[in-house]
Amino acid sequence: MVSEYDFWLLDLDGTLVDVEWSYTRSVFDRVGDRLGRSFSDREADILWSGLSGSRNAQLREWGIEPDTFWNAFHAEEDPAVRAQHTYLHDDAAFVGALEAPVGLVTHCQQFLADPVLDELDIRDWFDTTLCCTEETGWKPDPTPVERVMADLGLLESNARGVLAGDGANDVGAAWNAGLDAIHVERVGHERRGQCVLGDYRVQSFDELEIGT
Structure with a gap:
């Protein structure tokens, strides 16, 4: 069971959305x-x-x-x-109902992420978004995660946060930033060729009891 977190951070591609x-x-x-x-x-x-x-x-x-x-x-x-070929995973709908602060931290570039957020009408799910660049660093570097936390006003707080993503880099970024990590395995261990660890390991967010 996932206890209620003070804030949530999420990856985009492969976590909340996928492309045909x-x-x-x-x-x-x-x-x-x-x-x-x-x-x-x-x-x-x-x-x-x-x-x-x-x-x-x-x-x-x-x-x-x-x-x-x-x-x-x-x-x-x-x-x-x-954007037209991108679809939202059904189990991602919980993000829109979260009452805690929510941030997006993705390797998807701004010029690609913006149309997806607008096409799927999910931009208002997030209080802040960050598309990683060479300047911000890339997950598992904690810097982009910490920037999102700072945007939310939570970097220096004692708030308990979690980062959910579909890859080992997401889990590493969460742990490096002192957050819990949820790994959602969208592709399967056999296709990935390895097993990714996390504080929570699921195939769907529906497996979690998420407080809102």
Whole structure:
């Protein structure tokens, strides 16, 4: 059982929302054309879902310069089309009913996250949002989490908080920032190839008794 927290922080992609596979596959086809290197379904899945942890480390392991990949990737992403192919997980609806302060901290870039929040009409679920950049740092670095906590006026407080996400980086960021961590396993342990620890490990938020 999850006791009532003073505040909640959440990841976006893979946690609250996901994108239809047809969109993901088409993006990687076009990125592959730009880079002169095709991506298998498994490789696209690993990078899109962050199944191996650090995407940049994975790219380097495959002999791909991360900056080159991301420049091509972002050039091929159409924010409006992506938003149209993004869906909200049914069990994520509890976030809109939370009475505690709520923050969003995501690796999804601002130009992509904004249309998704508007298309799904969930922007007002969050009291503050942060899209990670090189300047803020990336989860599991606690810095972006701490920035959101500061925006909520809770960084120096004794408030008890939790961060929920679908990846090991989310759990690491929570623990590094002194928060509890909920890992929601959307893809399954076999597809991920490893088991991610957390203070709570669920396949759906419906498994938790969440105080509001």
